[in-house]
Each structure stands twice: as C-alpha cells, then as structure tokens.
Amino acid sequence: MPPDGGWGWVIVLAMSINNLLTIPMMQIFGFVFGDKLHDIGLSAINISVITNTSQAFGLLLGFINGALLKKLGYRKVAFASAFFIFIGFFTTAFANSFTTFLITYGLIYSTGTGMAKSAYFVALNTFFLKQRSKALALSFTISSLGPILLPQLVPYLLYSYGLKGTALILAAILSHTFVAALLLQPIEKHEKMDPEDDTVNAYHKEIITKSSDVTDIKPSFYDFGSTDDLDIINRSTLSLYTERRPTKRRFSNKMYTSLISFSEDTPDKPVSVDNNIIKLGIEDDLNAKENHLINRKKIFEFFKSASKLFELSLIVDPIFINIIIGISLAMFVDLNFAILTALMLTDFGLEKNQIATFMSVQSSAELIFRFAAPYVGCCLSDSPRILYMICLIFLSISRFLFVWVQGFTLLLVSAVCMGIFRGLRTIYMNLVIPSYVPLEKLPGASGIQLFLNGIMFLVGGPILGFVKDVTGSYRGCVILMNCLMLLGVFMWAIEMMIVKNKKKTVDQT
Incomplete structure (x- = not known):
C-alpha cells in the first residue's frame, strides 16, 4: 500500500x-x-x-x-x-x-x-x-x-x-x-x-466493485477469408474492468469471421477442422489457413498490447x-x-x-x-x-x-x-x-x-x-x-x- x-x-x-x-x-x-x-x-x-x-x-x-x-x-x-x-x-x-x-x-x-x-x-x-x-x-x-x-x-x-x-x-x-x-x-x-487498514480495504473493494460493473459492447466482425467448419471459442467482450466470458459460435459455408478485441487475458482460440478436408489431401490449403490464423493472432496481440499499454478500454x-x-x-x-x-x-x-x-x-x-x-x-x-x-x-x-x-x-x-x-x-x-x-x-x-x-x-x-x-x-x-x-x-x-x-x-x- x-x-x-x-x-x-x-x-x-x-x-x-x-x-x-x-x-x-x-x-x-x-x-x-x-x-x-x-x-x-x-x-x-x-x-x-x-x-x-x-x-x-x-x-x-x-x-x-x-x-x-x-x-x-x-x-x-x-x-x-x-x-x-x-x-x-x-x-x-x-x-x-x-x-x-x-x-x-x-x-x-x-x-x-x-x-x-x-x-x-x-x-x-x-x-x-x-x-x-x-x-x-x-x-x-x-x-x-x-x-x-x-x-x-x-x-x-x-x-x-x-x-x-x-x-x-x-x-x-x-x-x-x-x-x-x-x-x-x-x-x-x-x-x-x-x-x-479499513481505508485501504475500502479502496480495493471499490476497484472490485467497479470490476463487477460490466459494460458490454457489441463487437465488430471482419471477414478474413474462408474455411470449412470452424468452432471459434471465446467470443470476447470489450469492457472497462471485466474479463471475457467464453462463448461458442459456429461458422460454415466457406466463410469465417474473426473478432478483434481490445480486451485482456483472452485465451487462444482452438480450432477443429473437419476430417474430410484432410482426406481430400489439400495440405497446402490447410497450411495457408494456418498461416492466416497465425497472422490474425499477431494482429490480435498487437491490438491487445496497445489497449493494455494506453488503457484504451477507458474510452468506452x-x-x-x-x-x-x-x-x-x-x-x-x-x-x-x-x-x-x-x-x-x-x-x-x-x-x-x-x-x-x-x-x-x-x-x-x-x-x-x-x-x-x-x-x-x-x-x-x-x-x-x-x-x-x-x-x-x-x-x-x-x-x-x-x-x-x-x-x-x-x-x-x-x-x-x-x-x-x-x-x-x-x-x-x-x-x-x-x-x-x-x-x-x-x-x-x-x-x-x-x-x-x-x-x-x-x-x-x-x-x-x-x-x-x-x-x-x-x-x-x-x-x-x-x-x-x-x-x-x-x-x-x-x-x-x-x-x-x-x-x-x-x-x-
């Protein structure tokens, strides 16, 4: 203290x-x-x-x-x-x-x-x-x-x-x-x-209270390309003081969308790929999609770091x-x-x-x-x-x-x-x-x-x-x-x- x-x-x-x-x-x-x-x-x-x-x-x-x-x-x-x-x-x-x-x-x-x-x-x-x-x-x-x-x-x-x-x-x-x-x-x-110290405890209690006051903001989605059935876990919520609550959203029909979040502590997004793709032998396509996901993760990490560094969550x-x-x-x-x-x-x-x-x-x-x-x-x-x-x-x-x-x-x-x-x-x-x-x-x-x-x-x-x-x-x-x-x-x-x-x-x- x-x-x-x-x-x-x-x-x-x-x-x-x-x-x-x-x-x-x-x-x-x-x-x-x-x-x-x-x-x-x-x-x-x-x-x-x-x-x-x-x-x-x-x-x-x-x-x-x-x-x-x-x-x-x-x-x-x-x-x-x-x-x-x-x-x-x-x-x-x-x-x-x-x-x-x-x-x-x-x-x-x-x-x-x-x-x-x-x-x-x-x-x-x-x-x-x-x-x-x-x-x-x-x-x-x-x-x-x-x-x-x-x-x-x-x-x-x-x-x-x-x-x-x-x-x-x-x-x-x-x-x-x-x-x-x-x-x-x-x-x-x-x-x-x-x-x-009661004053300090009250101070930290105030921070915790603010942390429970969730202000959800509807996220924006950006089309990055196409893939087969993907389960993208952890739809992030942009909030002032809260952590994310994982949810699932399923995308199909040769398209998936990606959420860029300015929030903190977002876990990696596990991806499950339909076995039919592997059987078709299109390894090159999978490699391209894997590289795309890596690039997308780098972009996400950049915005995440910028948000944490400049406290951009305050502007909402x-x-x-x-x-x-x-x-x-x-x-x-x-x-x-x-x-x-x-x-x-x-x-x-x-x-x-x-x-x-x-x-x-x-x-x-x-x-x-x-x-x-x-x-x-x-x-x-x-x-x-x-x-x-x-x-x-x-x-x-x-x-x-x-x-x-x-x-x-x-x-x-x-x-x-x-x-x-x-x-x-x-x-x-x-x-x-x-x-x-x-x-x-x-x-x-x-x-x-x-x-x-x-x-x-x-x-x-x-x-x-x-x-x-x-x-x-x-x-x-x-x-x-x-x-x-x-x-x-x-x-x-x-x-x-x-x-x-x-x-x-x-x-x-």
Missing part, C-alpha cells in the same frame, strides 16, 4: 519545485516576450498559435507519456522533461520569428512541460491514498509562490539585462527542474503492508469521457486566460509594475486558498467533482467582473476573487480523475485526458486569436472562454441527473 507520508512528502516537494518553476513561465511569457512579439509584427492569431501550441503539443503527447511512464517509470520521464524544459526556454531567448518561437517555445518547451505533468502527477498519486488531497494542497500551495515572485522579478531583470539576458536567466532557473527529478524514487522502496466509459471533456474545457479556458492576462492588462492601459502587482495579488489569494481547499472540502462533504463545478461557476463570474470593471482598484478586487476560486479549483480538479479511475489505470487515464487537452488547445487557440482580431478587444475572448467553461459544468450536471434518476429507478424496482 502507499506510504501516505514518509518519502511521499519529498515527492510533494519535488512536484512543488517543478510547478513553481514551470507554471509561472507560461503566465509571464507575454510579459517577457510581448514587446518583441509585437516588434517582429506578429498578429493576435500568430501569438495565440504560439501560446496554444505550447500548451497543446505537450498535452498531445499524453498517450505517449502514459506508455513511457509504464515502461520507464516517472523518475526517468521527469529527467527527460527537465532536459526539454531547459533547452526549450534557452533557445527561445534567441528566437526572432514566428517559426523559431513556434519550434522553441511551442514544441520543445511544451514537450518538457507535458512530460513533467504526467510524471509528477503519477508519482504523487502513487505515494498517497488517504492524504492525497492534503498532499496536493501542500504541493500547489508551495507552487503558488512562483506566480507571486517571478512577476516581481521580471521587470527588474528586463531593466538590468534586457530581453535576451532575462530569458537566459529564466532558463538557468528552469534548470533546477533536474533537482526535482532527482528527488523522485520508486514506490517499491517505500511501500508498507497494512492489510487491516461514457462517464469518464464526460469527465475529461469537462476538465479539458476548463483547462483550455484557464490556461489561455492566464497566458493572455498580461496582454489584456496591457490593452487596458496598465504599466508593467501595475501588471506585476495584479498578478502577484491574484497569486497570493490563490496560494492561501489552495492550502485551505482540503479543509473547505471536509466542511462541505461533497465529492471533488461537485466542489470543482462550484468553483468553476464562481470563477466565471469573477472573470466577467474582470473584463467589465474600470479602475485599478476594482481590477485588484477581481484579481482576489479569481485567485480564491483558482486556488480551490486547482486542488479539486486534480482529484476528479483519481477519485473515479483505479490507480493501475491512472497513467493511461492521465494520458487520454492530456491528449484531449491538446486537441482542445490546437482547435480553440486560433479561434480566440480570430475573435480578438475581429472585435479588436480581448473582452470577446473572455466571454467566449467563460461560455465554454460553463458548458462543461452543464454537461456534468446533466450526466449526474441521468445517473441519479437511473439509480432511483433501480432502487424502486
């Missing part, structure tokens, strides 16, 4: 260091490079493509990250992420065109941040079970120091060292992600056995799909808003020191409420998803306030409101998927969710840039983003009502 402490708190520190350094870099990108992007003549669409590609590319590697985590472990993946993060930002200091910004910051740096998210997320969830929410809260609280301190540091660096010198210093700061990777250790060194669970769509919409909105904040405040006519103050005030409020999030959750006694939905609703209201108020004082009030609900939703967001998906499927689930996030950024980013160019203001972008986030909340609410009604109907019968 997870240690729920011990070296796990060092894992929390490692995740905190990584997030403290990498997350603020995304938020201050426009602050650091904004003037240069405008000097080289980039439009709002160009800037949006760069920033959203930076988010999307790393997230699109989610499937690959899940496989890498299974094959290499989170420590090696974290080292690789540190390398890409440092090289990406270091080379961005020398970027002078749309293409170079897209490659250095949009692709290389993004690869590192995407790998880091998966590695540290899995590492922390592996070391904690009962105290997972507190561990996440502590990690994100420490991480919040980055968005508070770095915006105050950047104006001084720009004044003293210029743009290129500032970018190189920030790259040197990012090299400390190697230190964070060094702190990760395999869970095997720290596991403990406590079979009497409608609740899981609805969960990751809602999270992806919210993440797309939140990260784009964070990236565009400095540019929006510049459009509002604020000076750089005022922009730095706004970002620090928001981050300070976020830090306080990240730490308070687990205790708020205990008081409300609701599931992480319900609490997350509540935070998203109030966060949308705060952002509407941000775009319509006038005056620096009222902007600071909106910054405090956004910081409060950003702090709360950050903790609950990272508990939604682990509270639904079994631990052994968490790397694959994380990869699928990150992949969907990447698709969202690729599709939605240019749209935001287009809206800004057409309207001439970022206010339209904020309204659109808020509507998208509320759409995710609405989808979750509909799903919960459907599930509740079905459960009520079953209880009545």
Whole structure:
C-alpha cells in the first residue's frame, strides 16, 4: 500500500519545485516576450498559435507519456522533461520569428512541460491514498509562490539585462527542474503492508466493485477469408474492468469471421477442422489457413498490447469521457486566460509594475486558498467533482467582473476573487480523475485526458486569436472562454441527473 507520508512528502516537494518553476513561465511569457512579439509584427492569431501550441503539443503527447511512464517509470520521464524544459526556454531567448518561437517555445518547451505533468502527477498519486488531497494542497500551495515572485522579478531583470539576458536567466532557473527529478524514487522502496487498514480495504473493494460493473459492447466482425467448419471459442467482450466470458459460435459455408478485441487475458482460440478436408489431401490449403490464423493472432496481440499499454478500454466509459471533456474545457479556458492576462492588462492601459502587482495579488489569494481547499472540502462533504463545478461557476463570474470593471482598484478586487476560486479549483480538479479511475489505470487515464487537452488547445487557440482580431478587444475572448467553461459544468450536471434518476429507478424496482 502507499506510504501516505514518509518519502511521499519529498515527492510533494519535488512536484512543488517543478510547478513553481514551470507554471509561472507560461503566465509571464507575454510579459517577457510581448514587446518583441509585437516588434517582429506578429498578429493576435500568430501569438495565440504560439501560446496554444505550447500548451497543446505537450498535452498531445499524453498517450505517449502514459506508455513511457509504464515502461520507464516517472523518475526517468521527469529527467527527460527537465532536459526539454531547459533547452526549450534557452533557445527561445534567441528566437526572432514566428517559426523559431513556434519550434522553441511551442514544441520543445511544451514537450518538457507535458512530460513533467504526467510524471509528477503519477508519482504523487502513487505515494498517497488517504492524504492525497492534503498532499496536493501542500504541493500547489508551495507552487503558488512562483506566480507571486517571478512577476516581481521580471521587470527588474528586463531593466538590468534586457530581453535576451532575462530569458537566459529564466532558463538557468528552469534548470533546477533536474533537482526535482532527482528527488523522485520508486514506490517499491517505500511501500508498507497494512492489510487491516479499513481505508485501504475500502479502496480495493471499490476497484472490485467497479470490476463487477460490466459494460458490454457489441463487437465488430471482419471477414478474413474462408474455411470449412470452424468452432471459434471465446467470443470476447470489450469492457472497462471485466474479463471475457467464453462463448461458442459456429461458422460454415466457406466463410469465417474473426473478432478483434481490445480486451485482456483472452485465451487462444482452438480450432477443429473437419476430417474430410484432410482426406481430400489439400495440405497446402490447410497450411495457408494456418498461416492466416497465425497472422490474425499477431494482429490480435498487437491490438491487445496497445489497449493494455494506453488503457484504451477507458474510452468506452461514457462517464469518464464526460469527465475529461469537462476538465479539458476548463483547462483550455484557464490556461489561455492566464497566458493572455498580461496582454489584456496591457490593452487596458496598465504599466508593467501595475501588471506585476495584479498578478502577484491574484497569486497570493490563490496560494492561501489552495492550502485551505482540503479543509473547505471536509466542511462541505461533497465529492471533488461537485466542489470543482462550484468553483468553476464562481470563477466565471469573477472573470466577467474582470473584463467589465474600470479602475485599478476594482481590477485588484477581481484579481482576489479569481485567485480564491483558482486556488480551490486547482486542488479539486486534480482529484476528479483519481477519485473515479483505479490507480493501475491512472497513467493511461492521465494520458487520454492530456491528449484531449491538446486537441482542445490546437482547435480553440486560433479561434480566440480570430475573435480578438475581429472585435479588436480581448473582452470577446473572455466571454467566449467563460461560455465554454460553463458548458462543461452543464454537461456534468446533466450526466449526474441521468445517473441519479437511473439509480432511483433501480432502487424502486
């Protein structure tokens, strides 16, 4: 069982260091490079493509990250992420065109941040079970120091060292992600056995309960050729958590069909051949059919391995799909808003020191409420998803306030409101998927969710840039983003009502 402490708190520190350094870099990108992007003549669409590609590319590697985590472990993946993060930002200091910004910051740096998210997320969830929410809260609280301190540091660096010198210093700061990777250790060194622990037993009981919830999917059949009477045993059923139930199906009339299943632990299919074929002496035909069956088995094994490696069985669970769509919409909105904040405040006519103050005030409020999030959750006694939905609703209201108020004082009030609900939703967001998906499927689930996030950024980013160019203001972008986030909340609410009604109907019968 997870240690729920011990070296796990060092894992929390490692995740905190990584997030403290990498997350603020995304938020201050426009602050650091904004003037240069405008000097080289980039439009709002160009800037949006760069920033959203930076988010999307790393997230699109989610499937690959899940496989890498299974094959290499989170420590090696974290080292690789540190390398890409440092090289990406270091080379961005020398970027002078749309293409170079897209490659250095949009692709290389993004690869590192995407790998880091998966590695540290899995590492922390592996070391904690009962105290997972507190561990996440502590990690994100420490991480919040980055968005508070770095915006105050950047104006001084720009004044003293210029743009290129500032970018190189920030790259040197990012090299400390190697230190964070060094702190990760395999869970095997720290596991403990406590079979009497009621919480752990309940956790495993939950997995077993999910395993009994069968969701049969009608399989697809593909015609591979012809043969005489064959008894193909073990018709596989594609299900989230279940093993197959063997059945028999008989095929004749010179044709047989083959089932390709993405499920696990499917036994070989014994084949009985009519003795009349042997008597006819068509050994060549039998050899050809035998080779065909071998090839078919290889194809089956390939899909079976791919399904197991990437946890593709999760994509047939409608609740899981609805969960990751809602999270992806919210993440797309939140990260784009964070990236565009400095540019929006510049459009509002604020000076750089005022922009730095706004970002620090928001981050300070976020830090306080990240730490308070687990205790708020205990008081409300609701599931992480319900609490997350509540935070998203109030966060949308705060952002509407941000775009319509006038005056620096009222902007600071909106910054405090956004910081409060950003702090709360950050903790609950990272508990939604682990509270639904079994631990052994968490790397694959994380990869699928990150992949969907990447698709969202690729599709939605240019749209935001287009809206800004057409309207001439970022206010339209904020309204659109808020509507998208509320759409995710609405989808979750509909799903919960459907599930509740079905459960009520079953209880009545």
